[in-house]
Amino acid sequence: MTDKDFIVVLRGCKNFHRASQYQLHSELYNYAMHVARRYAGSNESAEEIANDAFFKVFTKLDQFVHQNGDIRAAFRGWFRRIVINTAIDGSRSSLHTPTTDELLPINECAEDNGLLEKLTFEQVLQLLDQLPPAYRTVFGLFVGEGYSHEEIAELLQITAGTSKSNLSRARQHIKKMLSKEVAFNQFI
Amino acid sequence: MNQFDDLFKHKIDEEHTFSGQNRSWETLDRNLQAFEAGAATSAKALMIWKAIALVAGFSAILLLVELNQLVSQLKNLQQSAEGVQTLEASHLPTAETGALPTLSPRQSAYPTLSSGSMESRRTRIDHSTSVDTDSEILLAAQKKGSEPMRSTMDQNVEAILPRNHTLGKTDVAQTDSIELKTFAQTPLPIDSLQSKEDIIMPEPLPPIIDPVAGVNGKWRAGVRLLVGTTMPKEMGVSSLTGKGIGITRRIWKGISMTASADFFRFEVDAETIPAHFAAFDPPPLSPGQHFHDLKNVSSSMALQQYSLGIGYTIPIVRHLGVSLNIAHAWAYSPSKVAYFRFEDMGHGGPGPYHPEEEFAVAKTRGVWQSNIWKLGIGLQYDWQRWSIGMQGDYAIQGKASESSFSALYTNASLQYKF
Numbered sequence: 001m002t003d004k005d006f007i008v009v010l011r012g013c014k015n016f017h018r019a020s021q022y023q024l025h026s027e028l029y030n031y032a033m034h035v036a037r038r039y040a041g042s043n044e045s046a047e048e049i050a051n052d053a054f055f056k057v058f059t060k061l062d063q064f065v066h067q068n069g070d071i072r073a074a075f076r077g078w079f080r081r082i083v084i085n086t087a088i089d090g091s092r093s094s095l096h097t098p099t100t101d102e103l104l105p106i107n108e109c110a111e112d113n114g115l116l117e118k119l120t121f122e123q124v125l126q127l128l129d130q131l132p133p134a135y136r137t138v139f140g141l142f143v144g145e146g147y148s149h150e151e152i153a154e155l156l157q158i159t160a161g162t163s164k165s166n167l168s169r170a171r172q173h174i175k176k177m178l179s180k181e182v183a184f185n186q187f188i
Numbered sequence: 189m190n191q192f193d194d195l196f197k198h199k200i201d202e203e204h205t206f207s208g209q210n211r212s213w214e215t216l217d218r219n220l221q222a223f224e225a226g227a228a229t230s231a232k233a234l235m236i237w238k239a240i241a242l243v244a245g246f247s248a249i250l251l252l253v254e255l256n257q258l259v260s261q262l263k264n265l266q267q268s269a270e271g272v273q274t275l276e277a278s279h280l281p282t283a284e285t286g287a288l289p290t291l292s293p294r295q296s297a298y299p300t301l302s303s304g305s306m307e308s309r310r311t312r313i314d315h316s317t318s319v320d321t322d323s324e325i326l327l328a329a330q331k332k333g334s335e336p337m338r339s340t341m342d343q344n345v346e347a348i349l350p351r352n353h354t355l356g357k358t359d360v361a362q363t364d365s366i367e368l369k370t371f372a373q374t375p376l377p378i379d380s381l382q383s384k385e386d387i388i389m390p391e392p393l394p395p396i397i398d399p400v401a402g403v404n405g406k407w408r409a410g411v412r413l414l415v416g417t418t419m420p421k422e423m424g425v426s427s428l429t430g431k432g433i434g435i436t437r438r439i440w441k442g443i444s445m446t447a448s449a450d451f452f453r454f455e456v457d458a459e460t461i462p463a464h465f466a467a468f469d470p471p472p473l474s475p476g477q478h479f480h481d482l483k484n485v486s487s488s489m490a491l492q493q494y495s496l497g498i499g500y501t502i503p504i505v506r507h508l509g510v511s512l513n514i515a516h517a518w519a520y521s522p523s524k525v526a527y528f529r530f531e532d533m534g535h536g537g538p539g540p541y542h543p544e545e546e547f548a549v550a551k552t553r554g555v556w557q558s559n560i561w562k563l564g565i566g567l568q569y570d571w572q573r574w575s576i577g578m579q580g581d582y583a584i585q586g587k588a589s590e591s592s593f594s595a596l597y598t599n600a601s602l603q604y605k606f
Contacts (some may be wrong), residue, residue: 001556005547008547008549009547011525011549012527012547014211015488015525016220016224017486017527018217018457018486019484019486019527019529019547020527020547021212021216021220022217023547025209025212025213025216026209026213029206029209029212029213030204030205030206030209033206034204034206037206038200043208046206047208047211047212050212051212051215051216051219054216055216055219055220055223059222059223115190116195116196116199117195119199121199121200121202121204122204124196124199124200125200128200142203143193143196143200144195144197144200152379164426171192174196175192176414
């Protein structure tokens with residue numbers, strides 16, 4: 001799709017033309033799922049987050065303002081923020097709920113011994129799914145989106161210290177799971 | 189970020205195709221339909237309420253103006269009634285003294301039988317009056333160039349004495365003061381005492397208030413709301429909703445001339461280009477594409493309709509009547525954006541085929557439609573200043589042309605008479 005076609009599709013979406021909305025959905029569905037899956041915990045939850053994000057986009061498309069530059073890149077950035085905010089809104093209630101793991105002391109874990117490189121995309125997602133929502137969100141924002149701890153703190157309404165702590169615990173959990181996997185494979 | 193984070197980011201950014209797009213679209217489509225239905229309903233309701241508020245405000249202003257006029261007319265009437273009562277009361281004798289009522293300055297200028305006047309007259313014809321008075325009067329009359337006037341004394345005496353009196357003028361001038369009281373007690377015919385010009389006419393009554401002009405006003409102007417549908421019903425074409433203004437002038441009795449301007453909106457969402465909307469020109473597709481099939485056409489359309497006609501109202505009972513109308517109309521469909529969806533029919537071969545879709549956007553052409561005849565029948569209810577009506581019109585396209593269609597309309601109108 002060229003930039004000109006993309007503009008036409010956006011105009012159609014502004015007028016609530018179903019064909020244009022379908023076309024935009026087709027264009028950005030995979031992208032939305034990619035972003036949402038890091039925070040969702042399951043494919044079904046990610047699909048819900050993506051649908052909510054698309055609904056917000058189609059009903060509030062007039063809030064997208066673009067003056068110059070690559071309109072597709074600008075729209076993707078705007079859409080990405082909507083997906084992240086939708087994902088955070090959906091799990092906001094669990095972001096402050098301490099889990100049993102948070103109460104345990106932090107133990108240093110062994111490295112993954114290169115297993116991470118061998119994992120597939122789905123396996124990496126499964127690792128993320130096993131993290132508590134608070135850890136998963138902070139890890140996804142820091143590692144996946146490149147937010148700073150201050151930005152994460154403002155976004156999630158937590159302190160920067162909590163953000164750092166959650167990130168550290170998330171890494172520990174992932175390494176712990178990877179080390180168990182390595183041990184399991186070695187046993188086999 | 190450390191090496192672990194970089195590696196993890198690289199992993200989660202890998203290309204991956206997620207399934208479930210169709211299921212996701214179906215869910216989203218349902219949600220969007222529900223949202224649009226609610227938004228459309230609220231938007232329509234908002235428009236209707238805005239129109240009602242506008243009409244109510246306009247009516248309130250007109251009613252206030254009319255109320256103000258009525259109050260001022262009432263005040264004028266009250267003042268006139270008080271004036272008439274005062275005038276009537278001034279002609280009636282009082283009960284206590286039985287004396288004649290006090291005369292106005294106009295009435296006092298005429299010789300009457302009041303005692304005050306008698307006293308002054310007695311003074312005039314007294315013997316002590318100078319004899320030279322007559323000659324002075326004659327000289328004054330001669331100076332003015334007019335005929336010599338009769339002296340005031342002579343006039344007064346003649347006014348008092350009966351017609352067949354024997355007293356001469358000279359005798360009267362030289363005679364001692366005449367006791368005229370006895371004559372004051374004798375009732376005399378008014379004609380002998382006063383000329384026709386001396387008859388006191390009552391004050392003219394204030395003009396009668398004109399009846400309310402609205403009942404017999406020849407003009408009417410107002411607003412109307414319309415709903416219509418194409419005839420026969422075109423698949424994929426929604427109902428036509430609109431608003432308009434109308435003006436009517438009564439020519440003779442129940443016959444009147446009408447003029448109106450209506451503005452409609454409707455939606456097109458069809459699998460093919462509607463038969464009577466030929467202004468849709470699908471744009472050319474990408475080169476090299478074959479076996480393309482048009483799957484959907486959608487657009488938001490508008491229609492302007494202007495009509496001139498004649499109407500006739502048949503009264504049924506009191507203020508209710510049946511209205512019959514015939515009018516000639518012209519319609520204009522402005523250019524709008526239309527969206528087309530095509531599907532590639534496939535290139536043959538075994539196995540399941542997932543058709544590829546292609547979308548195109550184009551503008552429709554602005555089209556004028558003429559030779560439209562409208563026949564209408566409805567009900568009309570009249571108040572003094574206002575009139576409401578409900579009417580059904582059938583618009584026939586007299587001449588087949590591009591983007592022409594017949595339609596059935598229903599309209600509700602509110603008109604003001606002036």
